[in-house]
Amino acid sequence: MTRRASIIATLALVAVIVAAGAAQAARLKDMASIHGVRGNQLIGYGLVMGLNGTGDKAATTFTVQGLSNMLNRMGVKVSPDNVKVKNVAAVMVTAELPAFARAGSRIDVTLSSIGDSDSLAGGTLVMTPLRAVDGNIYAVAQGPVSVGGFTAGGQAATVSKNHPTVGRIPSGAVIERELTERFGENPRISINLRVPDFTVAARVAQSIQSEIPTLAPRAVDPSTIEITLPASGLENVALMARLENLEIEPDMSSKVVVDERTGTVVMGEGVRISTVAVASGALSISVTESADVSQALPFAPGGETVVVPSTDVTVGEQKAPLAVVRSGVSIGQVVSALNALGATPRDLIVILQAIEAAGALQAKLEII
Secondary structure (H helix, E strand, O other), X not given: OOHHHHHHHHXXXXXXXXXXXXXXXXXXXXXXXXXXOOOEEEEXXXXXXXXXXXXXXXXXXXXXXXXXXXXXXXXXXXXXXXXXXXXXXXXXXEEEEOOOOOOOOEEEEEEEEOOOOOOOOOOEEEEEEEEOOOOOEEEEEEEEOEOOOEEEEOOOOEEEEOOOOEEEEEEEEEEOOOOOOOOOOXXXXXXXXXXXXXXXXXXXXXXXXXXXXXXXXXEEEOOEEEXXXXXXXXXXXXXXXXXXXXXXXXXXXXXXEEEOOOOEEEEOOOOOEOOEEEOOOOEEEEEEEEEEEEOOOOOOOOOOOEEEXXXXXXXXXXXOOOEEEOOOOOHHHHHHHHHOOOOOHHHHHHHHHHHHHOOOEOOEEEEO
């Protein structure tokens, strides 16, 4: 299969998948979140010990100072001038404290080297407090680091796999402090759509009204639906369980997203193209430089051998007849019409921009 045929087959498959799933509804829990039910970011500064000579260099002063301070707190008086850190690396430890997390639960942590360490493989993070934006400690992290890669080499060459200066510790932090919020303390709560849309907000309010009228849903704006909980406790948990599993038919604005760096084009379900004539050709210019040697005739007075540059320029233009792209009533027909032009994805980007400039693209063209 040629590259062009492969591209056309891929686009056609995407069109079939999109068309097949057009009428399927989505659960409310996949489209929205409850206001206030969210995670909180945690961060801490720590040291990874036990590295096999891949730690920070002696010039990384904050690692030297950090190791000296830790030893001093443990009763070992050591001057920073006497500390060697080739087996130690300074890292930033980050994690997310989930909503309703309780003390004693464990969460994953990510470690990122902030010095000049070559690899965190084989190291162990020592006890590191994790703080939130309010400055309070909410978790403590410690444990062996999992990198999933390696680096090895000598003075002339180095081989590495993945990213050995970033690692993880699954369930590496223990939650020590809980958030003070409690679900149901405020009977009026909000449902926030991840993608604001008037149509979807109205559909959500109507579905809630039909399923659980006692919640008195009200669409405040394109992203917020307010409901009133009738009581507190287990009854509200059961109501929210019913609520988040409601089937809602999604809706979205017609949009074509283009990534020119990678040549990627993604079209939404509602994209339409008015009837338009398109001709797309490729212009190629080839410039070849070479050097010719000009040698003087034998016994010529004052003759000398010189190098003469030679440039060969070739211009080629692909023949592209004018093709009519008729208006499509579905994403599949739009893709088929564009595939009929035989364009590559990068050609397709230029064609879509030209179609939009002509006013024939009935969608928003967004370039990322």
